[in-house]
Amino acid sequence: MAGGSVARVLVDSPLPQLDQLFDYAVPERFREAARAGVRVRVPLRSGGRIANGWLVELVGTSEYEGRLSELEDVVSEVPLLMPEVWALARAAADRAAGNAGDILRVAIPSRYVRAERAWRAAEPDAGELPARAAPIPGYESGRFEAGIDAGERMSLAADPRPVRLGSGEWVGAWAAILAAAAAHTLAADRSSLIIVPDYRDQEQLQAALADLLDPRRVLRTDARQTGGERFRAFLDATGSDARVIIGNRSTVYAPAARLGLIAMWDDGDGLQNEQLAPGVHPRDAALIRQEQSGAALVFLGHTRSVEVERLVEIGWVHDVPAVKQVKPRVIPTEHQAAPEPGSARIPSSAWRAAQQAIREGPVLVQVARPGHAPLLTCDRCREPARCAACGGALVVPRSGGDPRCVLCGTSASTWKCPVCEGTKLRAATVGASRTAEELGRAFPAARVILSDGERPVLRVGGEPALVVATRGAEPIADGGYRAVLLLDGERMLLRESLRVAEDCLRWWSNAAALASPGSPVYLVGVAGALANALTSWRQAEWASGELASRRALRFPPAVRVASVTAAPALVARALTAAQAAADGVDALGPVPADEGLERAIVRFDYSAGAAVARALRAEMITVSTERRRPVTGRPPKRPSVLRVRFDDPDVP
Structure with a gap:
């Protein structure tokens, strides 16, 4: 189709064959409302169904030579899917052989119309930017700040003691360190994302931030908020003002104006493991986003995870030691x-x-x-x-x-x-x-x-x-x-x-x-x-x-792994495809799993990850699109299942 506006839409569906952009014509009545990032409803040609989706981009022409279907409706009044969030979701999904739509369901909260309209009517007021703060204590003078300004990837050991804030409240020293790092970043008019395991850590971090920053500059997104509160905080994050956004694992996908810092506290905590498909760990998403944005990345904890230790040893993350080691007795x-x-x-x-x-x-x-x-x-x-x-x-x-x-x-x-x-x-x-x-x-x-x-x-x-x-x-x-x-x-x-x-x-x-x-x-x-x-x-x-x-035994994180669960014949087919995709791919199992299925573990080097992901993804699409004719007189068979999870935390 030539001429006119063409909307490229990601259909919100768990089916792997639909995880791509589809072209739709934008009718005249939606020319003003149809903007990149809004929610839309589109027709599917199978059975006349209507599906939800995301308008990812608008282009002038389509490579499809036939007649394009038109958008059915534009749902949201403001763009919710920012370009940087789409780029992150696409890259993270491809790395994990998953659907970008599944990641967007984690990244973007449910829409609340009343909150959206109130946000549009309100005057933006994020408060004043802070002045340059004193050097962050515990590390070589200016070393931490220089790393933040240069967009460096750093691993730091936290000071293991509680500290008293100016307000009189006590928090862990780690919270004061991250609050000081966020204040330094905000003073340069850049945003920060701080990811913590649970609400206990959020409470301490929020108290430490309140001691340094205007509360209007701090946004909190977590499951303890009401749906409307969380959606309103998300809308605030889409604005042009630099913010400090704190929350649990989904915070790594939050929109942020001029992102300058991504920080994770205690990345090895089991609560950081994403339970929803495709199960991308926020540490991996943070590494991708750091590369895409050029922001600084900080891993802070009392105990360094083995995954971060691997990154330090290969030189991808820099170890920033404390000036004076403080340790409990x-x-x-x-x-x-x-x-x-x-x-x-x-x-x-x-x-x-x-x-x-x-x-x-x-x-x-x-x-x-x-x-x-x-x-x-x-x-x-x-x-x-x-x-x-x-x-x-x-x-x-x-x-x-x-x-x-x-x-x-x-x-x-x-x-x-x-x-x-x-x-x-x-x-x-x-x-x-x-x-x-x-x-x-x-x-x-x-x-x-x-x-x-x-x-x-x-x-x-x-x-x-x-x-x-x-x-x-x-x-x-x-x-x-x-x-x-x-x-x-x-x-x-x-x-x-x-x-x-x-x-x-x-x-x-x-x-x-x-x-x-x-x-x-x-x-x-x-x-x-x-x-x-x-x-x-x-x-x-x-x-x-x-x-x-673990390196001697070829256990993660020395190598990457992917679990494959399906019927025996499908597991064998998937293992064959993975091993043909790259050299050095081996498998453990299969062993019996639930409901007559089998489970196997595929091991491969990090350099082979993209090839293995493409091969297993292709097998998932093949299985999902296979049609089996019913046999007369027999009950219909259940559809075939092929479940793949990369970097599965449940691998023993």
């Missing part, structure tokens, strides 16, 4: 005296320290799991005890009696270990509720505070209290904790995962960083290299050793 208790009677799994030295510390202020006790019932393992080989009927974990009921399955309730009075054939059980973990009860009896004069997923506590005061928290749910204390007890280390390490040691080191490091300077941190039940890394506060060295081990 960590004391491993594995080789100390046995626990005293009634001490709730706490060795005598840690017990005495807690008794003394609680006279001065709060004491933190970190446990592995919530609840009341003890989790059991084999007394001989420490294998987790599982139900013979369904495989669920065995626990001791609160009322006493024989162990039972937490899932089906089956009694395990005749349990036998499948590994060593032992018949005796031992309590590996006691839940947070029972731990709080036991410690409440041991410390009758102390206030006991329980914090877990069901009873979240964000912060506690500086007065004496005993705080029992599950991992990741530890509240920050005014002035820091006077002692920290890290329990259930042995149980945490029993989890079957490639990342279990890395996760444990991160959990323990984050909890230890909540202690006041000089206060003791007791690590119970763990010895060896992991305990040494925490005690010496050399997590980066441990990550380097872990990466070397």
